[in-house]
Amino acid sequence: MPYTAELKKLIKIVEKTRPARVERKKRGEEFPPMSLKEREEILKYHPDFKEDGRSEIKLGPNKGYRIANEMVSLLHAPSRVDPDRVDLSSADYETDVLVIGGGGAGSAAALLARENGAKVIIATKLRMGDANTMMAEGGIQAATKSEKDSPYYHYLDAMGGGHFKNDPDLVETLVTEAPKIIAWLEKLGAMFSKFEDGRLRTMHGGGTSRKRMHYAGDITGAEIMRTVRDEVKNHSTDIKILEFSPAVELILNDKGVCAGALLYNLETEEYLVVKAKAVVLATGGSGRLHIQNFMTANHYGATGDGLIMGYHAGVPL
Numbered sequence: 001m002p003y004t005a006e007l008k009k010l011i012k013i014v015e016k017t018r019p020a021r022v023e024r025k026k027r028g029e030e031f032p033p034m035s036l037k038e039r040e041e042i043l044k045y046h047p048d049f050k051e052d053g054r055s056e057i058k059l060g061p062n063k064g065y066r067i068a069n070e071m072v073s074l075l076h077a078p079s080r081v082d083p084d085r086v087d088l089s090s091a092d093y094e095t096d097v098l099v100i101g102g103g104g105a106g107s108a109a110a111l112l113a114r115e116n117g118a119k120v121i122i123a124t125k126l127r128m129g130d131a132n133t134m135m136a137e138g139g140i141q142a143a144t145k146s147e148k149d150s151p152y153y154h155y156l157d158a159m160g161g162g163h164f165k166n167d168p169d170l171v172e173t174l175v176t177e178a179p180k181i182i183a184w185l186e187k188l189g190a191m192f193s194k195f196e197d198g199r200l201r202t203m204h205g206g207g208t209s210r211k212r213m214h215y216a217g218d219i220t221g222a223e224i225m226r227t228v229r230d231e232v233k234n235h236s237t238d239i240k241i242l243e244f245s246p247a248v249e250l251i252l253n254d255k256g257v258c259a260g261a262l263l264y265n266l267e268t269e270e271y272l273v274v275k276a277k278a279v280v281l282a283t284g285g286s287g288r289l290h291i292q293n294f295m296t297a298n299h300y301g302a303t304g305d306g307l308i309m310g311y312h313a314g315v316p317l
């Protein structure tokens, strides 16, 4: 596809201003970052920031959030399940832990539950590993280099990157656990890029003050997914995988506590009842790719937010 007129105009600006940037670089000067005000001005043109592209969620745990209209319509839609067609008096499967979603988070949760003696079922929408995790390529951040970095700096970078709106407890868990997760993945066989002497290679990620992004060439997510998926499959006695079986409703017990899920088998078109002592939602974020005819900056979604599942979660069958 040829460049559009707008893009050609932007290319000219970049070309015109390049010598000044090169000169600065030669003098060892950093190019000044845009001020918050300048950034706000530019971001206004992004579909995610256009107020009429968003509306408020009226129901469920995410009530009050303003998100893309298309997502709101989806969340406001009635359940696809006809309660008369579902028999909750007997379960098709019973397990200790039901993990919904077979990406990186779901696989890790299943492995951890198994390590702690639980029998696990992973129910996933498509094949095991058909997930955003497989597509991530940039890298995975962890403060593993104690000579220059620490979870303290990682915490500051992550909080700053989130404009200090992040949940501090979650960020603390993230930054303190991250180095252990890198070691765990390596132990399971993940092959991160390394120097000849065996040290892990790291690079800068967006907004990081230290080089702490670990990578496996440009296939980091695929390498992580390969590793955890293999490990899950190594424990088929304890971890059962149900593929092409999205959860379409959560099931509550008589105390209103989540006690399983209703799965829809995409191949046989049957509904299956899974009863579990604990349920882990690891369905990833909502990609929103190409919603509103634009590839949004938030193409990653928010890891593990379970937004799609969230609405119907409170609706007993």
Ligand SMILES: Cc1cc2nc3c(=O)[nH]c(=O)nc-3n(C[C@H](O)[C@H](O)[C@H](O)COP(=O)(O)OP(=O)(O)OC[C@H]3O[C@@H](n4cnc5c(N)ncnc54)[C@H](O)[C@@H]3O)c2cc1C
Pocket (backbone or CB within 6 Å): 100, 101, 102, 103, 104, 105, 106, 123, 124, 125, 126, 129, 130, 131, 132, 133, 134, 135, 136, 137, 138, 139, 140, 141, 221, 245, 246, 247, 248, 282, 283, 284, 285, 299, 300, 301, 302, 303, 304, 309
């Ligand atoms: C192109 C791309 C590049 C990225 N690069 C990076 C990067 O460099 N570094 C980084 O840190 N992050 C990156 N990310 C983000 C990162 O990949 C995700 O945040 C992370 O992989 C999410 O993991 P997850 O297990 O929570 O979700 P996912 O990997 O998305 O897994 C969720 C799983 O749940 C399944 N599922 C969904 N709904 C249901 C349901 N109702 N029932 C059953 N199963 C369901 C899905 O099919 C999927 O298998 C990138 C993402 C993309 C798309």
